[in-house]
Amino acid sequence: MQTNLAPEFKGTADGIAAEAILRKCVHCGFCTATCPTYQLLGDELDGPRGRIYLMKQVLEGAEPTRATQMHLDRCLTCRNCESTCPSGVDYGHLVDIGRKIVDAKVPRPAGEKAVRWLLKEGLTSPAFGPAMKLGQLVRGLLPETLKNKVPARQDAGRWPTATHARKVLMLAGCVQPAMMPNINTATARVLDAAGIQTVVAPEAGCCGAVKFHLNDQDGGTAQMRANIDAWWPHVEQGVEAIVMNASGCGVTVKEYGHILRDDPAYAAKAARISELTKDLSELLPALVPVLQPKLAAKPDTRKVIGFHPPCTLQHGQKLKGGVETHLAALGFTVQVARNESHLCCGSAGTYSVLNPELAYQLRDRKLGHLSELQPAVIASANIGCITHLQSGTDTPVRHWVELLDEALT
Numbered sequence: 001m002q003t004n005l006a007p008e009f010k011g012t013a014d015g016i017a018a019e020a021i022l023r024k025c026v027h028c029g030f031c032t033a034t035c036p037t038y039q040l041l042g043d044e045l046d047g048p049r050g051r052i053y054l055m056k057q058v059l060e061g062a063e064p065t066r067a068t069q070m071h072l073d074r075c076l077t078c079r080n081c082e083s084t085c086p087s088g089v090d091y092g093h094l095v096d097i098g099r100k101i102v103d104a105k106v107p108r109p110a111g112e113k114a115v116r117w118l119l120k121e122g123l124t125s126p127a128f129g130p131a132m133k134l135g136q137l138v139r140g141l142l143p144e145t146l147k148n149k150v151p152a153r154q155d156a157g158r159w160p161t162a163t164h165a166r167k168v169l170m171l172a173g174c175v176q177p178a179m180m181p182n183i184n185t186a187t188a189r190v191l192d193a194a195g196i197q198t199v200v201a202p203e204a205g206c207c208g209a210v211k212f213h214l215n216d217q218d219g220g221t222a223q224m225r226a227n228i229d230a231w232w233p234h235v236e237q238g239v240e241a242i243v244m245n246a247s248g249c250g251v252t253v254k255e256y257g258h259i260l261r262d263d264p265a266y267a268a269k270a271a272r273i274s275e276l277t278k279d280l281s282e283l284l285p286a287l288v289p290v291l292q293p294k295l296a297a298k299p300d301t302r303k304v305i306g307f308h309p310p311c312t313l314q315h316g317q318k319l320k321g322g323v324e325t326h327l328a329a330l331g332f333t334v335q336v337a338r339n340e341s342h343l344c345c346g347s348a349g350t351y352s353v354l355n356p357e358l359a360y361q362l363r364d365r366k367l368g369h370l371s372e373l374q375p376a377v378i379a380s381a382n383i384g385c386i387t388h389l390q391s392g393t394d395t396p397v398r399h400w401v402e403l404l405d406e407a408l409t
Contacts, residue, residue: 001025001052006061013262014097015059021094022056024087025049031081031091036344036362037074045071048081048091055098064102072099074358076351077213078311078344083318092316093258096212103215119350120214124174124206124223132178145356148391156181160192167197169234169242169276171227171249174206176383183383186405187245187280193408194290199239203230207249212259213349221263224256228269241278245401247382248349251316253277279319280401281381284326292330295407299331305403306375307334308366308389310382311344323381323400330404334379337369347388363392371395379403 003022009015031048032038038047045054051071058064072095079092108116122128135142135150142150168191172184188198204227212220231242244250257271307324314320324334346352346362367389370378378393379400380386390397 001027001056003056003060005059008061009059009101014101018055018059018094018097021090022052022059024089025052026087028086030084030086031089034080034084034342036076036078036080036346037358039343040358040361041074043071046074048075048089051075051095051098052089052091055094055101058098058101058105064105066106069102069106069108072102074355076311076344076346076348078348079315080311080342080344083315083342096217099215100217115354116214116350119353120211120216120219123210123350128175129178132175149353149387151179151387151390154180154182157185157189159185160188160198162192162197164192164195164197166195167199167234167239169231169239170198170200171204171207171242171244171246171253172200173246173249173383174210176246179387180383180399182402183245183399186399186402187243190287190291190401190405190408191243191283193294194287196240198243199234201230201234207252209248209252209349212252221259224260224270225263225266227253228256228266228273231273232269235272235276239276241283242273242276243278243280243283245280245381245399246384247279247310247313247317247319248384250277250279251312254317279313279317279381281313281319281322281326284322288326288329291404291408295330296409297407299333299407301331301333303333303376304373305332305334305400306370306373306378306395307336307400308345308370308378308380308385309336309341310380310385311348313381314342323379327400327404330407332403332407335373335375337366338372339369340365341369345385345389347382347384349384352384352388359388360392363388367392377403 001022003019005015005019029049035047044050054068054071075095077092081091136153139147139150176183191198206223208220208223254274254277257274260266260270327334344362345366346359352359378389378395378397386397
């Protein structure tokens, strides 16, 4: 794609990065076929190719409008288009740049600004935990839209106390400890059974994704630097990896090196953090032979686990098939939906709050395909997907590590 950047963007970090991405696009439209919002809306401007044209126009000097902003807002950032693109267009990074530029030029209505502020400040605040506990106490009295965002209270279970020579760091996350604390303790117990100690740095907070993707990129990068500072002493002491059990956090932390590449104080450290970061499923090949003899009971092969691979796992991190393959090696019957297993469930971080109509259509579409498997349980690898899917079905929705943890105890 030929480009002619406007003077205000020529030579800037964003302009240089955006131009390099734009020039890879060959207008083929393969991305449109796998875009969830294009599937629902049928509008070229609600697909990756159309959004790329919009961003190109803005970078070349066209004035963005509320319509431009709306089409970029409707993007789930699922990055399915990146998996489909034959030219390697780095769409996820491009849309981050495009949204930042458009938001600086197009004021949002006061109500919209307030909701976005509440999300980026509230979800990452220390007050989120107490607020979630209060919501769970009165959950039965909440209207359906709020109840969907407040999962029933969950017992976290015990945290293992054994000390092991092998150690990994784990990011507790900003919302996961309050919403579904058993995911973190189950992770620690599974790793403990394999002789690996899980360490949490208390000073590490939100991975930065919430603020960064709500166009508070300065706030997001400040959280990233704070996490690097919290983790660095453990890195110097030789932890094997930084393990992520929420794929949405994992894809972000794996990109610290890219996001902070121009920061002289943090670039090298951020690159090292990204190198060390592993999704929990990436540890499974080594864990399977160790855990196999420790299974308390052979999993019931008649009970199907319907696995929903999050977009942040299969498209963002390019990790596809690992969970299914390795859980099957442990005796579980795991299946993905026969249709559209590549499509987003509609959660997409804060998307289900900001674009509920589209998010719930995608949720119900996903659950319809999963129901064809007649699963005893639906499993996923990201807190957002789990809570979003659970709001639309009576079938239990769990993190896959919880199922493995239960089989070991």
